[in-house]
Amino acid sequence: MEIEEVRSILVNTLTSDIATSHLRVLLLQDANDTRRVVVEEFKVEFEDGRENIVYNLDTLEGVEHMRTTPFVMAEGSRYRFVISFRINQAIVSGLRFRNKVKKTVLSTNDEIVLGSYAPRSENYVFVFPRHEWMEAPSGLFYRGKFMGRFIFVDDDHVEHLKLFYTFEIKRG
Template sequence: QDAGDESLQRYKESLGLGGGTDISDPNDPRVCIILSLTMDSPGRDPVTIDLSTPGSENTLKDKPFTIKEGAKFTMSAKFKVQHEILSGLHYVQVVKRKGIRVSKDSEMIGSYAPNTDRQTTYEKRFQEEEAPSGMLARGHYNAVSSFVDDDKKKHLEFEWSFDIAKDW
């Protein structure tokens, strides 16, 4: 019926529907699988947190990485979708220092169709951020990151930590 509806076809293609073979793993019930989170900053190699192995996120809190004060950086998430359309995925990050919340950010990632052999993963770059600077900003921070969809389903939540320092 919608084969002749050109605008509907374009919409489906924008969601990734209508092309390629579905590569969903029938043995893995997860709809959204977060593969990695990467921090890019000029003048330094990217730092990638590998989240592809279930349970790998459990050790992140004990392995802080350093961010130079005042440095500009961009986070990006690599993920895949299986079985059904994922609607309204958000990245939510709460940062605390000494138990006190210092920031809460939420960024829309979007809606995605299941990955196919034509597009095996998705990647989303977030808005550029700037690390705080000054003597009072330096120190250890804890963060909780989660990936949540429009239905309030948490696809992944994990704790991690970082240090703001004078240099990398």
């Protein structure tokens, strides 16, 4: 039986068997996509209900758009990042999220251990910070453009994704 026949059977079969369900997820993934961690969306949410800023990262054009198109936030805005990703092909052990933001001499670094993830067709969602909101700095010194970078790396020091972004803090 060829792989395409197996895929066809799995697509047309409903099952509650866990092993078959897991096999179904693995076989129905895009075999040409060799990435193990696929970040599909980067979103900036605001506590005050302001419209979310969303970057779709499932294409190279989306990644380039994020790198070249800064988002704007007002001084003192309370915000958080929401990142949707999926795991392909194999378990990723000890996935970490590293975020660095800098402006001239100012720089901040954050690293958070996300954990280990198994392949599945549904997205995992990571919210940073997990239980609160970050606050954009206020004051003349903090206004202007910032450059950021986030990296997904695992226990084996494999860098699964490195993305650059820019944003601007303006007077509220």
